[in-house]
Amino acid sequence: MISFQAVTKKFSTNITALEGINLEIQNGEFIFLVGPSGAGKSTLLHLLTREYKPSEGKIIVNDLEPSKLKPSQIPDYRRRIGFVFQDFKLLDDRTVWENVALALQVRGMPEAEIAKEVDRVLKLFEIWERRSLFPRQLSGGEAQRTAIARAIVGKPSILLADEPTGDLDPQTASSVIKLLEEVNSWGTTVLMATHNREIVDNAKRRVVTLKGGQIVKDTQEGKYEVH
Ligand code: ADP
Numbered sequence: 001m002i003s004f005q006a007v008t009k010k011f012s013t014n015i016t017a018l019e020g021i022n023l024e025i026q027n028g029e030f031i032f033l034v035g036p037s038g039a040g041k042s043t044l045l046h047l048l049t050r051e052y053k054p055s056e057g058k059i060i061v062n063d064l065e066p067s068k069l070k071p072s073q074i075p076d077y078r079r080r081i082g083f084v085f086q087d088f089k090l091l092d093d094r095t096v097w098e099n100v101a102l103a104l105q106v107r108g109m110p111e112a113e114i115a116k117e118v119d120r121v122l123k124l125f126e127i128w129e130r131r132s133l134f135p136r137q138l139s140g141g142e143a144q145r146t147a148i149a150r151a152i153v154g155k156p157s158i159l160l161a162d163e164p165t166g167d168l169d170p171q172t173a174s175s176v177i178k179l180l181e182e183v184n185s186w187g188t189t190v191l192m193a194t195h196n197r198e199i200v201d202n203a204k205r206r207v208v209t210l211k212g213g214q215i216v217k218d219t220q221e222g223k224y225e226v227h
Pocket of ligand 1: 011015016017035036037038039040041042043044
């Protein structure tokens with residue numbers, strides 16, 4: 001479970017990115033986070049990765065309080081969270097296969113097991129044929145499938161996505177959403193920040209709307225209502 005309890009995040013005395021956020025997310029939910037630019041969506045995601053600490057209030061993630069972790073505990077905490085970005089953030093000098101494998105190598109998993117897991121995920125995501133290509137040789141959709149493969153290969157309990165369809169055409173964007181829905185169907189909690197009205201309106205999922213750092217709406221089977 002993820003719980004935000006009266007969370008405020010200030011970057012300086014005059015920049016309040018989030019204010020008084022109360023939000024409960026159950027395991028296995030799929031949630032869209034919407035709102036105008038500057039509403040605080042990215043800040044909320046980065047609080048979950050423990051890149052930022054709340055200025056006030058408390059965040060609980062699966063019985064842990066990320067802001068109370070010692071520096072030595074943070075890498076282990078982050079391994080339980082997958083992150084997908086608009087610009088993929090793949091390593092240019094590594095192949096598709098190597099980009100995904102790296103996520104397991106940093107955990108010290110034995111090479112034979114890594115090979116098995118990476119092959120399995122690449123086949124499942126239909127990018128196995130692209131495994132020896134470098135990121136610049138991929139289409140936007142293939143690059144995002146690779147980035148999602150890398151994010152989930154370690155079986156995180158939570159997947160965060162910040163505008164993962166931002167640069168993709170509508171058809172590719174919808175295939176990326178299908179993939180995120182598949183990951184969610186395995187039990188992974190998915191929290192996705194987006195500006196994509198069509199995707200949000202078609203998905204009929206919970207929609208949390210932020211404005212000026214506050215939650216202004218939180219609806220099951222919600223719509224994209226950003227003003
Ligand atoms: P969104 O993702 O909804 O566009 P952000 O979370 O990126 O919104 O930003 C919320 C507010 O916090 C904005 O006013 C933004 O300028 C500010 N902000 C975000 N990150 C930082 C930072 N690292 N330093 C200072 N201000 C920041």
